[in-house]
Amino acid sequence: xxxxxxxxxxxxEEEKKPTSKxxxxxxxRWALSAIYIASAAIILAAAFLLQNSFDDSANDKExxxxxxxxxxxxSVEVNSNLETIKMPVANADKTVIKKQFYDVNADEKAQEExxxxxxxxYEQNKGIDIAxxxxxxxxVKASLSGNVTKVQDDALxxxxxxxxxxxxxxxxxxxxxxxxxxxxxxVKQGQAIATAGKSQINEEAGVHxxxxxxxxxxxxxxxxxxxKQASAIQSATETEGSTLDDSTEKExxxxxxxxxTEKExxxxxxxxxTGTDxxxxxxxTEEGTDLESGTDKEGSTPGEDSTEKSxxxxxxxxxxx
Numbered sequence: 001x002x003x004x005x006x007x008x009x010x011x012x013e014e015e016k017k018p019t020s021k022x023x024x025x026x027x028x029r030w031a032l033s034a035i036y037i038a039s040a041a042i043i044l045a046a047a048f049l050l051q052n053s054f055d056d057s058a059n060d061k062e063x064x065x066x067x068x069x070x071x072x073x074x075s076v077e078v079n080s081n082l083e084t085i086k087m088p089v090a091n092a093d094k095t096v097i098k099k100q101f102y103d104v105n106a107d108e109k110a111q112e113e114x115x116x117x118x119x120x121x122y123e124q125n126k127g128i129d130i131a132x133x134x135x136x137x138x139x140v141k142a143s144l145s146g147n148v149t150k151v152q153d154d155a156l157x158x159x160x161x162x163x164x165x166x167x168x169x170x171x172x173x174x175x176x177x178x179x180x181x182x183x184x185x186x187v188k189q190g191q192a193i194a195t196a197g198k199s200q201i202n203e204e205a206g207v208h209x210x211x212x213x214x215x216x217x218x219x220x221x222x223x224x225x226x227x228k229q230a231s232a233i234q235s236a237t238e239t240e241g242s243t244l245d246d247s248t249e250k251e252x253x254x255x256x257x258x259x260x261t262e263k264e265x266x267x268x269x270x271x272x273x274t275g276t277d278x279x280x281x282x283x284x285t286e287e288g289t290d291l292e293s294g295t296d297k298e299g300s301t302p303g304e305d306s307t308e309k310s311x312x313x314x315x316x317x318x319x320x321x
Contacts, residue, residue, distance in 0.1 A: 083189050085225050088143045088173060088211050089130060098129040098205040101221040118201045126219040127172065127212030129205045131196070139192040140209045143171050144230055148185045148193075158199030158210070163187060167234050170217075174210035175199040 089095055102114035102124035116123045132138050142163060149170075150162035158175030165171065176194035187193060196209045213222045215237050225233055 083144055083230055085213070085222075085228055085230055086141070086143050086189065087130065087226055088141050088171075088209060089132075089138060090141060094133050095130050096133055098131050098208055099125050099202065101125055101128050101219075101223065103221060116202055123201075127174075127210050128222050129175075129202060129208045129210050131206055131208035135206055137207050138196050140173055140176050140194045140196055142187045142189055142191045142193050143211070143213075144169075145189045146171070146187060148181045148183055148187060151179060151181065151183055156200045158197050158201075159194075161193055163193075165230060168216045169230060169233055170214045172210075172212040172214065174212070175202070175205075175208055 086092075087095070099116065100110070100114045102111060104111075106114070114125045116125050140161075144163070144165050146163040146165040148161065149164045150160065152160040152162075154160055154174075159177060159179065161173040161176060161179060161181065163171050163173075173194065175197050177197035178195040179193070181187060181193045194209075196207050198207060199205075199210065202208075202210070211222055213220045213225060213233070215233050218237075220233065220237075224236070
């Protein structure tokens with residue numbers, strides 16, 4: 001009986017041993033602190049890993065956004081210098097040029113035809129006036145990609161749109177209506193920016209668009225650059241500028257040649273010749289000879305001095321006689 005009771009007691013004690021060990025550990029002062037520290041470390045590690053993953057994904061998005069921004073910007077500004085300049089119409093084959101650009105190097109007839117007459121005044125045409133063969137309205141297209149810098153309502157010019165490009169190049173579109181862009185807009189080549197209209201300054205052109213290309217605010221002939229890259233404008237203006245400088249120097253050099261000027265002016269003020277011409281007019285020797293012979297040469301002795309001398313000689317001759 002006692003054995004059975006003892007075995008039951010031992011079995012219960014054995015069952016209680018694991019629980020008693022855990023309880024003994026938990027009863028230690030450092031147990032709870034260790035558990036808290038371990039839990040906090042696990043939580044902080046997990047939070048740190050999650051934060052790093054979020055930061056990496058955000059950086060990837062920013063890099064992709066910056067890459068996209070840098071890629072889009074040159075398509076309008078930098079690459080526009082490589083674009084081929086186009087006429088500001090959809091179908092150039094069906095257009096006519098109502099008035100050409102005034103070229104200072106053209107013949108007299110061409111220059112006369114390129115003058116715009118308005119208000120009893122003649123103005124040089126700074127661009128070309130383009131119209132359709134049938135005289136109907138048409139969409140005005142951007143000749144080059146660029147930034148819109150001016151949109152102006154003007155009844156005289158027929159409204160104005162100005163688009164700026166690289167290297168000081170500007171394209172201007174006048175005599176337009178139904179304007180589709182605003183200042184600050186970026187336009188692409190071929191984009192419709194307005195509709196052709198009329199202007200008071202050139203009513204005879206009818207429905208048309210006045211198209212200009214300017215470099216550093218100097219008007220150029222658009223016909224010279226159509227179907228050429230925009231970089232050709234820079235090359236052409238640099239060549240033209242150096243040619244003008246050389247020709248100006250060559251023309252100015254003779255104009256300020258002091259040696260030639262002195263040589264040309266010297267005969268005009270030759271004092272030796274003037275003196276030679278005047279000497280015979282007051283030759284006292286000839287006057288004395290003529291008076292002694294009793295003959296007078298009227299008008300051969302000009303001046304008061306010669307008259308007084310001749311009177312004194314006559315008196316001396318009369319006294320001797």
